[in-house]
Amino acid sequence: MADLWLQFILTIDATLRVATPLILCAMAGIFSERAGIIDISLEGKMLMAAFAAASVAAVTGSPWAGLGVAILTSLALSLLHGFACITHKGNQVISGLAINILASGLTVTLGIAIFARGGQTPLLGKGERFGSLQLPFADWIGAHIPFIGPIYKEIISGHNILVWLAFAAVAITYYVVFKTSFGLRLRAVGEKPEAIDSAGISVSSMRFQAVLLAGLLTGIAGAYLSTAHGAGFIREMTAGKGYIALAAMIFGKWRPGPALLACLMFGFLDALAARLQGVSLPYIGEVSTDLILALPYIMTVVLLAGFIGTATPPKAIGVPYVKER
Amino acid sequence: MSDLTHSENGGHPPFSIRLENICKRFGPVQANRHVDLSVEKGTIHGIIGENGAGKSTLVSILYGFYQADSGTMMINGALATIRTSSDAIAAGIGMVHQHFMLVPNFTALENVILGYEAEVTLGPSLEVGRQKLEQLAADYGLDVPLDVPVGELAVGLQQRIEILKALYRGADILILDEPTGVLTPQETDQLFAILRTLRAQGVTILLITHKLREIMAITDNVSVMRQGEMVAHRKTAETNPAALAELMVGRSVLLQLDKAPAKAGETRLTVEGLSYHDATGAPRLRDVSFDVRAGEILGVAGVSGNGQSELLNILAGITAPQAGTVRVKDRLVSAEAPSNPAEMRDIGLAHVPEDRHAVGMVLPFQAAESAILGYEDDSALGTSFWLSPRRIAAQCRKLMAHFDVRPANPHLKSSLFSGGNQQKIVLAREISKSPDILLVGQPTRGVDIGAIEFIHKQLVELRDEGCAILLVSVELDEILSLSDRIMVMNNGEIVGTVDAEDADETQLGLMMAGIDERHAS
Numbered sequence: 001m002a003d004l005w006l007q008f009i010l011t012i013d014a015t016l017r018v019a020t021p022l023i024l025c026a027m028a029g030i031f032s033e034r035a036g037i038i039d040i041s042l043e044g045k046m047l048m049a050a051f052a053a054a055s056v057a058a059v060t061g062s063p064w065a066g067l068g069v070a071i072l073t074s075l076a077l078s079l080l081h082g083f084a085c086i087t088h089k090g091n092q093v094i095s096g097l098a099i100n101i102l103a104s105g106l107t108v109t110l111g112i113a114i115f116a117r118g119g120q121t122p123l124l125g126k127g128e129r130f131g132s133l134q135l136p137f138a139d140w141i142g143a144h145i146p147f148i149g150p151i152y153k154e155i156i157s158g159h160n161i162l163v164w165l166a167f168a169a170v171a172i173t174y175y176v177v178f179k180t181s182f183g184l185r186l187r188a189v190g191e192k193p194e195a196i197d198s199a200g201i202s203v204s205s206m207r208f209q210a211v212l213l214a215g216l217l218t219g220i221a222g223a224y225l226s227t228a229h230g231a232g233f234i235r236e237m238t239a240g241k242g243y244i245a246l247a248a249m250i251f252g253k254w255r256p257g258p259a260l261l262a263c264l265m266f267g268f269l270d271a272l273a274a275r276l277q278g279v280s281l282p283y284i285g286e287v288s289t290d291l292i293l294a295l296p297y298i299m300t301v302v303l304l305a306g307f308i309g310t311a312t313p314p315k316a317i318g319v320p321y322v323k324e325r
Numbered sequence: 326m327s328d329l330t331h332s333e334n335g336g337h338p339p340f341s342i343r344l345e346n347i348c349k350r351f352g353p354v355q356a357n358r359h360v361d362l363s364v365e366k367g368t369i370h371g372i373i374g375e376n377g378a379g380k381s382t383l384v385s386i387l388y389g390f391y392q393a394d395s396g397t398m399m400i401n402g403a404l405a406t407i408r409t410s411s412d413a414i415a416a417g418i419g420m421v422h423q424h425f426m427l428v429p430n431f432t433a434l435e436n437v438i439l440g441y442e443a444e445v446t447l448g449p450s451l452e453v454g455r456q457k458l459e460q461l462a463a464d465y466g467l468d469v470p471l472d473v474p475v476g477e478l479a480v481g482l483q484q485r486i487e488i489l490k491a492l493y494r495g496a497d498i499l500i501l502d503e504p505t506g507v508l509t510p511q512e513t514d515q516l517f518a519i520l521r522t523l524r525a526q527g528v529t530i531l532l533i534t535h536k537l538r539e540i541m542a543i544t545d546n547v548s549v550m551r552q553g554e555m556v557a558h559r560k561t562a563e564t565n566p567a568a569l570a571e572l573m574v575g576r577s578v579l580l581q582l583d584k585a586p587a588k589a590g591e592t593r594l595t596v597e598g599l600s601y602h603d604a605t606g607a608p609r610l611r612d613v614s615f616d617v618r619a620g621e622i623l624g625v626a627g628v629s630g631n632g633q634s635e636l637l638n639i640l641a642g643i644t645a646p647q648a649g650t651v652r653v654k655d656r657l658v659s660a661e662a663p664s665n666p667a668e669m670r671d672i673g674l675a676h677v678p679e680d681r682h683a684v685g686m687v688l689p690f691q692a693a694e695s696a697i698l699g700y701e702d703d704s705a706l707g708t709s710f711w712l713s714p715r716r717i718a719a720q721c722r723k724l725m726a727h728f729d730v731r732p733a734n735p736h737l738k739s740s741l742f743s744g745g746n747q748q749k750i751v752l753a754r755e756i757s758k759s760p761d762i763l764l765v766g767q768p769t770r771g772v773d774i775g776a777i778e779f780i781h782k783q784l785v786e787l788r789d790e791g792c793a794i795l796l797v798s799v800e801l802d803e804i805l806s807l808s809d810r811i812m813v814m815n816n817g818e819i820v821g822t823v824d825a826e827d828a829d830e831t832q833l834g835l836m837m838a839g840i841d842e843r844h845a846s
Contacts, residue, residue: 178447179446179447179448180446180447181438181442181444181445181446181447181450182445183447184431184435184438184439184442184447184450185439185440187428187431188428188431188439191428191429191430191431192426192427192428192429194422194424194426195427195428195436195439196439196440197410197426198388198410198420198426199410199411199414199426199439199440199494200389200409200410200411200412200413200414200440201411201440315429323390
């Protein structure tokens with residue numbers, strides 16, 4: 001019984017680690033899409049940021065420098081996205097797609113050119129990554145207090161700072177979007193940009209601020225993948241996480257709280273898949289690894305195909321703002 | 326100080342707005358040429374003109390949406406440079422747009438403070454806003470529910486929120502662009518009462534409209550625009566509708582239509598128990614029944630969006646009925662036996678759609694091509710597989726001559742014609758085959774007065790030839806002057822049908838709001 005409990009707690013622990021980049025990206029999506037800009041380039045931005053973080057950490061030895069450059073890289077891509085679809089009123093999906101393709105090719109090319117390891121960056125050592133932070137007395141409490149102890153030791157303690165940051169991002173996103181005047185304008189510009197324009201506020205400037213906030217958060221997500229969760233960059237290491245985050249955001253109806261829950265659900269499926277590999281279940285037998293690995297993606301398709309009810313997106317989403325004559 | 330202003334103006338009362346020599350050009354179109362305008366403080370000043378006369382451009386320049394190519398602006402006695410809407414707001418100008426600038430899922434309070442929040446955090450900003458709004462509401466008698474999403478409110482209330490928004494931002498000059506287009510007559514009266522209160526409190530109001538009646542009802546002074554120019558300034562008390570109409574059009578126009586009583590014949594169109602739900606499941610038509618006879622015009626009155634469009638689409642065969650039946654001559658159309666526009670056309674039912682840009686014509690097509698849409702199979706236009714461009718152009722030239730379309734060039738792109746001339750092309754196409762039944766939606770929306778007169782005459786002529794006409798219009802004046810019987814729709818239901826002779830505007834207005842006094846009493 002205690003063993004099963006521990007297994008469960010370890011799965012939850014893994015859930016948090018896997019869900020972190022999803023949460024950061026989903027919050028990024030909320031900022032961007034609430035302002036009316038579709039952002040499928042979460043994937044590409046995260047990939048580029050992951051590459052930048054791992055490269056800089058490998059060269060300088062500092063994960064913080066890696067994080068900084070990852071954020072700058074992601075911001076640059078956000079500006080590119082904004083330039084294409086805010087300044088020049090281009091198609092937002094095409095622009096995002098272009099960034100994803102660019103990131104996919106550029107990371108491998110640069111990786112081979114710089115490190116000559118087939119697109120990977122060098123393995124990062126202990127000081128070059130974000131290490132886990134042990135909370136006080138974690139070992140003692142984990143060992144001496146039944147049930148509650150392991151929760152404290154495994155789930156609450158022992159995460160790196162970026163995991164904490166992801167959860168803080170949810171609260172901050174909620175506060176900014178729903179409890180500040182900036183958030184009121186942000187939501188207005190995604191629903192009815194004319195209202196913002198006639199109030200004498202620049203629609204473009206509001207939307208640029210929103211995509212830059214999205215860039216900031218995806219930058220952190222990328223750095224997490226390569227310098228906290230992993231120990232270096234691997235080609236295509238985002239593996240569709242940007243899209244899953246987007247799905248979670250839609251599933252959560254563009255609200256931070258529900259989007260967080262959706263991210264945790266996807267994270268849980270992922271963690272479960274990892275834990276069930278090679279395990280023989282009663283009655284079912286050994287579960288197919290391929291099926292389990294595909295589970296989060298299958299869930300995404302199923303949920304988006306109709307199980308989420310009517311998700312009403314911001315009204316002006318995807319529509320470039322053109323002043324009416 | 327006030328003496329000084331007086332002497333500067335040569336003894337006139339102070340002006341809130343003085344525009345001098347404003348010019349604005351969009352590509353080849355001179356939208357405003359050398360426009361002068363002086364609006365006295367604390368008055369209601371009307372600007373009247375046909376569609377495309379340059380009214381909207383002028384107020385857009387005032388509100389900072391566009392910049393004038395040349396000319397000067399004085400606001401409240403000071404030279405003003407207005408480059409953006411925030412400049413206009415800072416100068417004390419507020420604008421109520423024709424299409425409201427409200428975020429539908431925000432409350433009135435949120436909409437009003439948007440962009441003018443007092444604090445960084447939202448809670449205190451809303452609190453400050455609420456206090457200020459309650460004060461404004463008390464001062465001007467403008468009560469609105471503050472905490473309901475505005476999308477759920479009636480149009481008249483939404484408009485009040487727009488006015489409050491302008492006042493909240495400190496406007497003492499209020500511009501209203503075609504404010505009554507979406508209102509029932511009663512809501513219009515309420516709006517005018519509000520405007521009078523505002524005037525009494527010293528607010529200057531600039532009212533943009535194409536309706537002569539509104540100018541006469543509410544304004545102190547009126548300026549008339551035609552083809553980008555300011556052609557006259559008058560005191561409202563010293564002019565009359567006929568004189569203004571002549572100034573707008575540049576020639577004398579008949580405002581009242583002369584028509585003989587209808588000689589109604591056999592029933593051509595019968596609708597029974599028609600119901601329709603849209604994709605979201607909202608009922609759009611509820612148990613609608615009526616008939617139209619040969620030689621009469623049945624007018625359908627109602628505020629737009631009360632089921633008229635759905636009704637027209639079903640009658641024209643574009644959408645299938647979900648419940649109930651439509652009998653067009655001998656053809657019974659129902660959910661089990663749906664029809665299509667081509668079949669309806671063959672039976673003798675023609676349709677002039679409400680939205681001529683989206684449905685009535687193809688804007689990038691030449692006029693000649695737009696003029697045969699739906700009738701490509703006509704043997705006069707070509708032989709079996711091939712269409713003859715020469716014959717198509719010749720036919721179009723004939724229609725253009727008959728309907729006085731200008732310019733009479735069949736090869737010009739449809740989009741380059743004015744609204745009135747586009748409508749004439751569509752009408753000519755549908756009428757030229759002498760239909761037995763004609764459905765007409767908003768025949769004069771966006772059409773200038775001169776063309777309105779012509780189109781109305783054509784419809785009456787067609788009626789006198791024995792055509793059964795169903796006329797849908799949101800312009801009550803149009804319904805009253807053309808119809809033989811008037812059917813009023815509200816919320817997908819027929820509130821009642823009255824003979825045009827017995828109809829009066831107040832009664833129809835109440836019916837448009839869903840109240841049938843005849844039943845209540």
